[in-house]
Amino acid sequence: MVFAGVFGLLVGSFSNVLIWRLPRGESVAFPPSHCPKCDHRLSPLDLVPVVSWLGLGGRCRYCRAPIKARYPVVELLTGAGYAAIAALFPLTTFGAGTLGLMLLFTLLLVASAIDLDTYTIPDELTLPGVALGLALAWLNTRSGAAEAGGLPTLAGAVQGALLGAGLLVTIDLIGSWVLRRFRERQYPEQPTGYQQIALALLAGAWLGPWWGLAAALASAALNLASRRVVRIPELVTLGGFLVSVALGGTGFGPGLILMVQGALAAAGAAALVAGVYWWLRREPESEADAPFDPSAMGFGDVKLAAVIGVFLGWERLLVALVVAVVAGAVLGLVQLALRSENRVKFGPYLALGAVVALIWGGGLVAAYWGMLGL
Template sequence: MVPVLCALLGLLIGSFLNVVVHRVPAGLSVVHPPSACPGCGAAVLRRDNVPVLSWLLLRGRCRSCRAPISARYPLVELGTAVLFAAVAHVVGPTWALPAYLYLAAIAVALALIDLDVRRLPDPIVLPSYVVAGALLLLASAGTGDWAAAGRAVAGMLVLGLLYGALFVAKPGGMGLGDVKLSGVLGLYLGWWGWDALAVGAFAAFLIGGLVAVVTILRRGGGRRTAIPFGPSMLGGALLALPAAGPVAGWYLGLMGLTVSA
């Protein structure tokens, strides 16, 4: 039942993330004023603010002026619900679950914002160090696994230094927002395990490279085509949670080594 409950929570969080994605890049408050139709300015009624269902009942149009409402809104809600359920399935009903659900939430918001405006806003990234650190520390306290807390700090430093070095070595190759985000992801990957840190770091560049090739082939352009890297970093980190163990086992198998129980 935990994934189901987390999916329902994801629907609600996804509705709020739609507001975050729209307002944070513009420097607006996410709590005031209430949501309104961008066409006529009419406030969205509570009965019209039920995730996914309201959009379907309204047939994707504003109740007041009948202006179309983008399908992106219910898709974000559904996507967040699916991601929350997947994270709950991987992490399980453990002390760490709140921390990784928070990661899933900021991953949706930051990925969409980076795709929209090529930016990873500080008001989301920087507070995440505090929130993620506190939730992961609570997870270590609940499980008694203080080594995981130490790995989280080490992961933050390792990934932050790696991205910082790349930022300095190749100006323009990535944004400063990517460097700031790397530390947050390092916390999560380090807490999960050293194999997750390695797989997550590698997966980010693999996904980014594949996206770059597909984008260039479809739209034209060259090596200097600007492509947001934040979604690849976030996707690589989330993918590492279920994949780190199997990938590490496969790699050690190639090397003729085995993982001790």
């Protein structure tokens, strides 16, 4: 635990670099650490976690500019989080899974800090995070740590990632449709985007997740071949999905549970494919002035949910979502009572829910299944 805590302090120091540089598109390796105010290169004595900030009185040694208290806070939180993970998930039992959970903690903390500052969650955190989560799940499956410690196997990690992304993107799709008063999108993405995700949602309900993804890819290929957006009416895709769920509830078709699982997993797969595509094809100019349709949820939250699902599995992901919604509602009521503006996006709440699910999720899930007699 002591070693993990010290290691966490060092990782927390690097996390501060990520928090500052990723939103600005800067390299996280070069140039070396420097004061953002005077650009003076920092010496090793300036970089000792927590101690340097306290010793310098929260100011730069060279220009005396104030240094945010966030720096030692991030370092302390990371150190405490790593020590707690080492205690709850011993390396001797969980192997690489312990390191994976530490990585998840860092991803959540960095994403939350950036979201609080910029209202965005960088793809450089979430999409590689999903890939790393899958790799660690494969190692856990091979070593037997997944079965011994309750971590998701590779199949469970894939399911968690797809259902996590699928659930949040479905909320976004339907919520955005309502915000537009059921009008069609004015600015559909080319060649892949929300229209293809909605198509995957409908097709996945009837054909399963992989055929749903295939339908989305076929639609994107058609857009590429025709060099324009071939519109898919949301009245057909989203409306068809809602009708399908209603029919499944009556026992028609594959059944309600299988239809919902297939639809969400297909939508999650299509969302992740679209996320990777737009990450690789990102335009250098700012997206702030680009036209957009009203959105019920940020797409960064969709990818963050995939990260949580791939590391924790779909059951603890649901715990994280419930905690996030409750925490957001409570803070919203407090801010309403204080008549203050709510400037916290959903990402930090989702990260808080993931930490709760990481620590107590196993017990909560077991208690829930026990209540159902399962």
